[in-house]
Amino acid sequence: MLKINNLWATVKDAAILKGINLQINPGEVHAIMGPNGSGKSTLANVLSGRPEYIVSQGEVEFLNQPLLSLTPEERAAQGLFLAFQYPVEIPGVNNLYFLKTAYNSIRKQKGLQPLDAFDFMKLVKDKIALLDMDEKFLHRSVNEGFSGGEKKRNEILQMLILEPRLAILDETDSGLDIDALQIVAKGVNSLRSPERAILVVTHYERLLRYIEPDFVHVLVKGQILKSGDKNLALSLEETGYQELIAEPRAEKH
Amino acid sequence: MSDSAYLNEVVNKTYQHGFITDIEMDVIPVGLNEDVIRLISQKKNEPEFLLQWRLQAYQYWLQMTPPQWQHLKIEPIDFQSISYYSAPKSNKDGPKSLDEVDPKLLETYDKLGVPLHERARLAGVAVDAVFDSVSVATTFKEKLAEAGVIFCPFSEAVKNHPDLVRQYLGSVVSYRDNFYAALNAAVFSDGSFVYIPPGVRCPMELSTYFRINSANTGQFERTLIIADADSYVSYLEGCTAPMRDENQLHAAVVELIALDRAQIKYSTVQNWYPGDEQGRGGIYNFVTKRGACRGVASKISWTQVETGSAITWKYPSVILQGDHSIGEFYSVALTRNYQQADTGTKMIHLGKNTRSTIIAKGISAGHGQSTYRGLVRVAPSAEKARNYSQCDSLLIGDLCGAHTYPYIEVKNSTAQIAHEASTSRIGEDQLFYCRQRGITTEDAVSMIVNGFCKEVFKELPMEFAVEAQKLMAVSLEGSVG
Numbered sequence: 001m002l003k004i005n006n007l008w009a010t011v012k013d014a015a016i017l018k019g020i021n022l023q024i025n026p027g028e029v030h031a032i033m034g035p036n037g038s039g040k041s042t043l044a045n046v047l048s049g050r051p052e053y054i055v056s057q058g059e060v061e062f063l064n065q066p067l068l069s070l071t072p073e074e075r076a077a078q079g080l081f082l083a084f085q086y087p088v089e090i091p092g093v094n095n096l097y098f099l100k101t102a103y104n105s106i107r108k109q110k111g112l113q114p115l116d117a118f119d120f121m122k123l124v125k126d127k128i129a130l131l132d133m134d135e136k137f138l139h140r141s142v143n144e145g146f147s148g149g150e151k152k153r154n155e156i157l158q159m160l161i162l163e164p165r166l167a168i169l170d171e172t173d174s175g176l177d178i179d180a181l182q183i184v185a186k187g188v189n190s191l192r193s194p195e196r197a198i199l200v201v202t203h204y205e206r207l208l209r210y211i212e213p214d215f216v217h218v219l220v221k222g223q224i225l226k227s228g229d230k231n232l233a234l235s236l237e238e239t240g241y242q243e244l245i246a247e248p249r250a251e252k253h
Numbered sequence: 254m255s256d257s258a259y260l261n262e263v264v265n266k267t268y269q270h271g272f273i274t275d276i277e278m279d280v281i282p283v284g285l286n287e288d289v290i291r292l293i294s295q296k297k298n299e300p301e302f303l304l305q306w307r308l309q310a311y312q313y314w315l316q317m318t319p320p321q322w323q324h325l326k327i328e329p330i331d332f333q334s335i336s337y338y339s340a341p342k343s344n345k346d347g348p349k350s351l352d353e354v355d356p357k358l359l360e361t362y363d364k365l366g367v368p369l370h371e372r373a374r375l376a377g378v379a380v381d382a383v384f385d386s387v388s389v390a391t392t393f394k395e396k397l398a399e400a401g402v403i404f405c406p407f408s409e410a411v412k413n414h415p416d417l418v419r420q421y422l423g424s425v426v427s428y429r430d431n432f433y434a435a436l437n438a439a440v441f442s443d444g445s446f447v448y449i450p451p452g453v454r455c456p457m458e459l460s461t462y463f464r465i466n467s468a469n470t471g472q473f474e475r476t477l478i479i480a481d482a483d484s485y486v487s488y489l490e491g492c493t494a495p496m497r498d499e500n501q502l503h504a505a506v507v508e509l510i511a512l513d514r515a516q517i518k519y520s521t522v523q524n525w526y527p528g529d530e531q532g533r534g535g536i537y538n539f540v541t542k543r544g545a546c547r548g549v550a551s552k553i554s555w556t557q558v559e560t561g562s563a564i565t566w567k568y569p570s571v572i573l574q575g576d577h578s579i580g581e582f583y584s585v586a587l588t589r590n591y592q593q594a595d596t597g598t599k600m601i602h603l604g605k606n607t608r609s610t611i612i613a614k615g616i617s618a619g620h621g622q623s624t625y626r627g628l629v630r631v632a633p634s635a636e637k638a639r640n641y642s643q644c645d646s647l648l649i650g651d652l653c654g655a656h657t658y659p660y661i662e663v664k665n666s667t668a669q670i671a672h673e674a675s676t677s678r679i680g681e682d683q684l685f686y687c688r689q690r691g692i693t694t695e696d697a698v699s700m701i702v703n704g705f706c707k708e709v710f711k712e713l714p715m716e717f718a719v720e721a722q723k724l725m726a727v728s729l730e731g732s733v734g
Contacts, residue, residue, distance in 0.1 A: 048689050049688075049689075050685050051681060051685065052681065071688070072685060072688035072689050073688045073691050073692060073693055073694075075689075076688070076689055076690055076691035077691050081689075082689050084686065087686070088680075088682045088683050088686045090683055090686075090687075090700075090701055090704055091677070091704060091705060092703070092704030092705050092706070092707040092708070093700055093701065093703075093704035094704075098687075098690075098700070101692055101696065101700065102690035102691050102692055103691075105690075105691040105693065105696065106690075106691035109691065141704065158690065162690070162691070
């Protein structure tokens with residue numbers, strides 16, 4: 001589904017990613033872990049096409065098509081979704097209206113007719129129940145005045161409605177208490193299916209207790225230093241990243 | 254197209270009402286002196302009292318200097334290089350029925366999206382069309398007269414309702430008020446006059462469409478609206494002008510009077526020519542708008558959407574004299590290219606339990622500069638006065654500016670005043686967030702700006718709310734290549 005081949009990227013002239021290789025197949029859940037500043041969020045942003053992030057080398061294929069030449073909105077229409085680490089506020093824009101605009105924009109790009117307000121509302125009601133969200137959320141402005149946890153839940157709501165093929169979660173666990181974490185995880189797990197893949201970017205192992213990954217990769221200084229199964233996350237939690245950073249490069253993917 | 258390239262295009266969108274109507278005009282020579290004022294008054298067959306009032310205003314104006322306190326860069330205006338009267342020759346005998354109006358004028362208003370005939374058929378909005386210095390057509394006059402409503406050009410009101418004019422003219426905005434109000438009082442040519450009798454709810458929206466056409470002329474219109482006890486009126490105004498390299502002056506005065514329990518809702522969509530992307534040309538818009546809530550529990554509400562003009566200088570205000578009276582000000586001001594706007598309001602609380610609300614939204618793009626300037630004054634007599642003010646600024650790009658000058662003067666300790674202000678940027682962050690969800694940049698900008706303006710747009714009458722949203726879209730969206 002996603003093939004990253006020797007990906008190098010810079011932000012404001014600083015090289016952040018230095019040769020990433022990664023393959024994600026349908027149905028898989030991958031976790032990228034790493035210390036602060038290792039390039040985890042950069043990877044998430046590069047994949048979703050954020051303009052300030054410049055790819056200097058390498059290729060990415062998504063659903064057997066080159067990804068990097070697509071605009072962010074085209075990538076979204078292809079089924080790539082990023083749950084933001086810091087969701088932005090859009091004052092005066094009704095959350096429900098935003099969701100519907102996004103949903104129908106993607107349908108339009110796919111050549112489908114827009115869903116009417118009635119059918120759309122039905123779709124939304126099912127999803128907010130799953131996330132234990134109040135309907136009042138829909139009538140507030142996008143993320144405006146939301147608590148940290150509410151913002152993250154709103155991201156997951158958008159994800160459930162847009163039903164992406166590949167969902168990238170960028171530090172979705174940061175700022176969440178344990179109850180909110182469980183609800184968010186429940187939402188994410190409801191999306192797991194043989195046609196979909198999930199890429200979880202996180203600093204801590206905590207989230208991975210609830211969203212169990214098939215593969216764990218450790219990103220340090222813009223390179224994947226180590227890959228393994230979920231046990232790698234557990235051992236990292238005990239030893240910390242320091243040991244890994246100190247080691248010479250163990251293996252190359 | 255990248256976001257920054259798109260934003261660049263957005264701020265360089267061209268003006269859509271910039272054409273010139275080729276029609277024979279009666280234009281008096283440039284310059285200003287007592288003879289010019291006498292000539293204007295004579296052309297309009299005015300009664301002596303009005304001529305004397307104009308001359309007094311002129312004498313007063315001669316002693317004044319243009320205000321300097323505003324946050325605007327303005328080249329000095331040469332008041333002797335402007336013509337103070339310009340009217341289509343075909344209009345010599347004053348406004349007639351629609352059938353007699355010069356087809357070229359009708360065509361002009363068609364092109365501007367204000368088809369007078371069509372509007373005449375579609376009941377609901379009555380239009381007074383002002384072309385340079387004169388009113389060229391007023392629709393629905395007869396139908397309104399059945400309800401006792403007077404809606405006519407100012408010059409006609411002077412002839413047919415001199416007592417009302419004499420009683421109220423200058424009673425809210427004195428010619429001593431400020432430099433441009435004095436100038437207007439001396440040379441004003443036309444405008445709209447509205448009187449709603451006691452207990453009457455005006456059966457349709459009233460509107461005036463102002464068009465500047467001739468070069469080197471100024472437009473100095475004067476609008477007077479009187480809502481008698483227990484009456485209601487909603488009034489709209491729209492404004493456009495041709496594209497020219499020279500700046501043109503527009504200095505209007507609007508006076509509103511609301512008697513006991515009367516309500517006046519005054520909405521403006523101002524789209525004068527804003528100048529080109531280098532800042533050449535455009536209208537200098539110096540306007541004094543003020544309403545007096547004279548009666549108990551009366552209400553005056555100003556809503557403005559200001560997208561045009563090179564310079565906007567206006568502060569639609571409310572004097573809250575009657576106990577329990579209410580003043581409201583809702584504003585969206587957009588500046589782009591080299592446009593500058595210094596706009597806001599004054600809420601003067603005199604009566605007991607008076608309330609005022611101010612919602613001001615400034616949007617700056619390109620090299621645009623938006624300033625909010627507002628005064629809330631609570632007099633010692635204004636027991637339990639309340640005010641809520643909110644001023645928000647939205648910046649698009651990094652060459653523009655937003656400024657806020659709130660003045661609050663409270664002389665009564667029972668007053669409750671709340672002021673909130675914010676400045677934000679349509680950032681790459683918001684745009685990227687929308688695009689990541691599949692929304693195109695164009696739709697995202699439009700959504701963000703409309704969201705920002707929502708609290709103001711919802712105050713506009715329905716027909717205008719749609720027009721305002723479209724205008725914002727035209728002004729902001731551009732076409733994505």
